[in-house]
Amino acid sequence: MKIRLILLIAGTAIGLAGCKTTPEELPDPTPVAEAPIVPAPAPVVQSPRPVVETAPQSQGPIFQGPTPGTLDDFLYQSGGEARVYFGYDQYDLSSEARDALRRQASWLQTYSTVTAVIEGNADERGTREYNLALGARRAESVKAFLVSQGVSPNRLTTVSYGKERPIDPRSNEEGWSRNRNSHTNLMSGSIG
Amino acid sequence: MKIYVKLILVVVVLLGALSTSAKAQLSIDITQGNLEPLPIAVPDFISADTSGRDIGAQIAQVVRDDLERSGIFKSLSPDSFLETQTNIDYKPVFADWRVIKADALVSGRVVMEGPNRMRVEYRLWDVIKGEQIAGFRFSATPQQWRRTAHKVADSIYKKLTGEEGYFDTxxxxxxxxxxxxxxxxxxxxxxxxxxxxxxxxxxxxxxxxxxxxxxxxxxxxxxxxxxxxxxxxxxxxxxxxxxxxxxxxxxxxxxxxxxxxxxxxxxxxxxxxxxxxxxxxxxxxxxxxxxxxxxxxxxxxxxxxxxxxxxxxxxxxxxxxxxxxxxxxxxxxxxxxxxxxxxxxxxxxxxxxxxxxxxxxxxxxxxxxxxxxxxxxxxxxxxxxxxxxxxxxxxxxxxxxxxxxxxxxxxxxxxxxxxxxxxxxxxxxxxxxxxxxx
Missing domain, CATH: 2.120.10.30 (TolB, C-terminal domain)
Structure with missing residues (x-):
């Protein structure tokens, strides 16, 4: 009986249209629970199931951002990265940079035990010591703006890396513009 | 970490039978912009000892390289040398050095004075005039042969240009x-x-x-x-x-x-x-x-x-x-x-x-x-x-x-x-x- 049943269900699973079965032979409802044992049939040749994609549905909450108060959260809330960018030999803040820094400031106000090192960076088109001085100005511009947004100056240390810490190795406009930045590096006190 | 070894160099002007004449000698004015490098011959420094000969060859090589890199000298290839001096206290055969177009010649000697002491001497000759320009003696340990060579190069540089050298740096x-x-x-x-x-x-x-x-x-x-x-x-x-x-x-x-x-x-x-x-x-x-x-x-x-x-x-x-x-x-x-x-x-x-x-x-x-x-x-x-x-x-x-x-x-x-x-x-x-x- 059991064997017949399995065969039968297998037949249905294959989905033969118009397959006629007699009502008398319908099995007990309970054995249906065994259905999962029947994965073998041919049509199930499919690529690995996207397990990950379905996972959030079972987790409940709709917002999937990083844990509040962590570095990931800071990056997320700041718009993806903790850097703002500058023009050639410039240290004034663009409106884009100001927007990003407002978001940084608001996060820093929420997590008021976090301290940060503001690291100023320059591109390679300058001599070493001049670039250290230029990076210092950039870091200070960022610090001054964060302070103007209510962050206590005691929580912010400025440092210049000059041209020592490029994030883009290219020697072209694109690379240089990425390397002229100030990085807000979270230090002690962060939750994560 | 201790990498600076004090080098005690006793510099003695070699005087004696071959002392220099007081007249103007071969010299280079390095303040001039368009300078033709001065051809100089530096044979391997001679020695009575095998170890001294090895050191003498190494010293001469460092001196040649120092002088050549300065751009003020053209260090002639030892392959072209005709005379092989066996004693630096005698005048060289200047004609042999003129043939290969050397203006200056450095004859040097290494004297081993026990296991931990050596004397390095050299005479600088004006080949054109056939006279000694300078003669110096340095005392050092054999381990200091490299610095001694730079000292020799510095003293040649100074003698011919009138300015301090920069090789022992x-x-x-x-x-x-x-x-x-x-x-x-x-x-x-x-x-x-x-x-x-x-x-x-x-x-x-x-x-x-x-x-x-x-x-x-x-x-x-x-x-x-x-x-x-x-x-x-x-x-x-x-x-x-x-x-x-x-x-x-x-x-x-x-x-x-x-x-x-x-x-x-x-x-x-x-x-x-x-x-x-x-x-x-x-x-x-x-x-x-x-x-x-x-x-x-x-x-x-x-x-x-x-x-x-x-x-x-x-x-x-x-x-x-x-x-x-x-x-x-x-x-x-x-x-x-x-x-x-x-x-x-x-x-x-x-x-x-x-x-x-x-x-x-x-x-x-x-x-x-x-x-x-x-x-x-x-x-x-x-x-x-x-x-x-x-x-x-x-x-x-x-x-x-x-x-x-x-x-x-x-x-x-x-x-x-x-x-x-x-x-x-x-x-x-x-x-x-x-x-x-x-």
């Missing part, structure tokens, strides 16, 4: 490893010719801009080992290292005064960099500049009375000179372009600098009043000039363009014609030349 620099976006930097030191390279540090933190004190024993540099980078002083003989001062904010761009008693450095305060003078005995500091502009890269005149530095107070980076006590500064750079990294020559007559224009970086020199600007080299990125102790040669770092860009050391003389790569164990930047070693 060392270069401290930053050794570089790794890709551009993750570069490891550590302090290293080597002889002027690239020999005896050694690391002074493990290289865990970024270190920049090492510079010698006038005693050649101490160097100052900047390190990122603490959150706020600071200036340090390192004794290269003892390895003793000291944080210079206790500043709340970043200090950088240090340089010793010519008497070694004080230091000029830049201190960053609220994003603004100013020059400060620190007395190394009392550790008291005085502020030298007060402008809201960038003021960096201070370098003393050799008399210690003035400073040249880099400032953008006029709107773009330019060079300024002021009293070493501070006060009014006078701009000295007026060419088209941006100027930085000024270094006063030990002779006092020139200031070397970096000039950037049209996407290129050049090494140049000018007089301390800003006149007589001359560009010596140019590339994608030439920077960090440092002077030979006699003020005739500049070593600098040259970085190539692009993702695989790398930094090397190069040297150039004041004519700009003798441009050569400096041998280093790996990639290198931020060179600083020592004074002549004692």
């Amino acid at each position: 060392r270069i401290v620099f930053v050794d570089e490893k790794g890709p551009k976006t993750n570069r490891r930097k550590r302090l290293a030191i080597m002889d002027q010719d690239g020999a005896n390279a050694q690391y002074l540090q493990s290289g865990a933190d970024i270190v920049l801009t090492p510079r010698f004190s006038p005693n050649s024993q101490t160097i100052t540099y900047m390190s990122y080992e603490s959150v706020v980078p600071q200036v340090y002083v390192l004794d290269i003989e003892t390895g003793r290292r000291e944080l210079l001062g206790n500043f709340p904010s970043m200090t950088f761009a240090p340089r010793f005064s010519p008497d070694g008693r004080s230091m000029v450095l830049s201190l960053m305060k609220k994003g603004n960099s100013d020059l400060y003078l620190m007395d190394l005995t009392s550790r008291s500091t005085s502020r030298l500049t007060t402008s809201p502009a960038i003021d960096v890269s201070g370098s003393f005149s050799p008399d210690g009375r003035q400073l040249v530095f880099n400032s953008d107070r006029g709107g773009s980076p330019q060079l300024y000179v002021m009293s070493a006590k501070g006060g009014d500064a006078k701009r000295i750079s007026f060419g088209k372009g941006r100027y930085s990294a000024p270094v006063w020559s030990p002779r006092g007559d020139k200031i070397a600098f970096v000039k950037s224009k049209g996407g290129k970086f050049a090494i140049g020199v000018m007089n301390p009043d800003g006149s007589g600007e001359r560009i010596l080299t140019e590339s994608f990125l030439d920077e960090s000039p440092t002077w030979s102790p006699n003020g005739r040669v500049i070593i600098f770092s040259r970085e190539t363009r692009g993702e695989r860009g790398k930094s090397e050391l190069w040297s150039v003389d004041l004519t700009g014609r003798n441009l050569r790569k400096v041998s280093t164990p790996g990639r290198a930047s931020d060179p600083a030349w020592s004074p002549l070693l004692p």
